[in-house]
Amino acid sequence: MVNVQGKWALITGASRGVGYQTALFMAGQGCNLILHSRELTHTAKVEQEVRALGVDVYCVQAELANHEEVVAMLDEIEGKGTPVDIVFNNAAVQIAYRTDYWNTPVEDFEQSFRINFISVATICNRFIPQMIGRGFGRVINTTSGIKNEPEQAGYAASKAALDKFTKDLASRLDGTDVILSLTDPGWCRTDLGGPNATSPVESVIPGIAVGAFVDDKKSGRFLHAQAFAGMTLEAAVALAETMEATPYTI
Numbered sequence: 001m002v003n004v005q006g007k008w009a010l011i012t013g014a015s016r017g018v019g020y021q022t023a024l025f026m027a028g029q030g031c032n033l034i035l036h037s038r039e040l041t042h043t044a045k046v047e048q049e050v051r052a053l054g055v056d057v058y059c060v061q062a063e064l065a066n067h068e069e070v071v072a073m074l075d076e077i078e079g080k081g082t083p084v085d086i087v088f089n090n091a092a093v094q095i096a097y098r099t100d101y102w103n104t105p106v107e108d109f110e111q112s113f114r115i116n117f118i119s120v121a122t123i124c125n126r127f128i129p130q131m132i133g134r135g136f137g138r139v140i141n142t143t144s145g146i147k148n149e150p151e152q153a154g155y156a157a158s159k160a161a162l163d164k165f166t167k168d169l170a171s172r173l174d175g176t177d178v179i180l181s182l183t184d185p186g187w188c189r190t191d192l193g194g195p196n197a198t199s200p201v202e203s204v205i206p207g208i209a210v211g212a213f214v215d216d217k218k219s220g221r222f223l224h225a226q227a228f229a230g231m232t233l234e235a236a237v238a239l240a241e242t243m244e245a246t247p248y249t250i
Contacts, residue, residue: 001237002138002213005030009212010077010084012064012123013091015042018142018185018204022088023050025205026212029233032056034077034084036091038063064091064119065111074126084127086138086212089120094155101150108154116158121165128169128178137178140211141166145184145224170220170245180219181211186226203229206236213237218245 009026013019014035023033027050035043035050035057043059050057058080062073077084093115095108120141131137143166144159146152163182170180185204207225214221214237221243228236 001234002215004086004212006032007085008032008034008082009086009088010034010036010123010127011088011090012036012119014046017201018208019088019090020046021201021205022090022208024053025209026086026088027053027055027057030055031086031212034082035059036073037061062119065093065114067114067118067122070119070122074123078126083130083134085131085134085136087123087127087140088209088212089123089139089141090208091119092116092142092144092155092159094152097151098153099151101153104150104153109157112154112158113161116155117161117165120162124165124169124180128173128180131178132173132176135177137176138212138214139178139180140183140209140223141181142208143182143184143222145186167220173219175217177217178219179211179214179217181214181221181223183208183211183223183225186224199226199229206231206233209233210236210240214240216241221245 009031011019011023014023015037023046032055033050035047037043040059040061047057047059060073060076062069064070095111098104141162143163146156166182173180185208186199204225207228210228211223223240
C-alpha cells in the first residue's frame with residue numbers, strides 16, 4: 001500500500017461533498033493538499049481543518065468551464081514548484097433534469113463537457129507526463145453510474161466521454177508506477193445528488209480514495225466507492241488490487 005505522507009494531492013471541487021470528504025481523509029493520512037474551488041473563499045473552511053491535521057496546504061481557484069482559467073490554475077501550481085503526485089478529479093456539474101429530453105439545449109452538452117470532461121483531460125495531460133518522468137503518480141477520475149436517463153443527457157454523455165478517455169489513456173501506462181483509475185461515489189446526499197439520494201456522503205470513504213493507495217502498477221480499474229464503505233483503508237486496498245484492471249469493463 002502506498003504511503004502518501006508528504007506527497008502532494010490536487011483535489012478539484014474540494015469545498016464540499018465528496019471533495020471535502022476526500023480532503024479530510026487524505027490529510028488524515030499525512031498527504032499535503034492543493035484544494036480547488038471556483039473561489040478561494042469556498043475552501044477557507046476546509047483549508048483550516050486540514051492544516052490543523054498537520055499537513056501543508058494551499059488553495060487554487062478556477063471556473064472549470066473556462067479553459068483559460070484551468071490552464072492558469074495549472075500554471076500557478078507549476079509556478080510554485082509543487083510536485084503533484086496524486087490528482088482527484090472530483091468536481092462536476094449536473095446541469096438540469098429535462099423531462100422534454102428531445103429538446104435538450106445544446107448548452108447542456110457544452111457546459112457538461114467543459115466541466116466534466118475537458119477540464120479533466122486538461123489536468124491529466126498536464127500532470128501525468130510529469131508523474132511518469134518522476135516515476136510515481138496516481139490519478140482518480142470521478143465518473144457516474146448513471147444510465148438510461150436521457151433526462152440528464154448532457155451529464156451522462158460527458159461522463160461517458162470521461163470513461164472512454166480514462167480507459168484509453170490507462171492502456172499507455174503499463175510498466176510505469178503511474179496508476180489511472182475511475183471511481184464512482186454512488187448516489188450520495190450532496191448538493192449534486194440531492195436530499196433523496198440513497199447514501200450519506202461519508203460513505204464514500206475509503207472507496208473514493210482507494211485508487212491513490214493501490215500499489216500494483218495496474219491502470220484502468222473501475223472502483224465503486226460504495227463497495228468499500230465501512231472498510232479499513234488496508235482492507236479496501238487489498239480488495240481493490242483483486243479487481244481486474246482492463247479497458248472497457250464498465
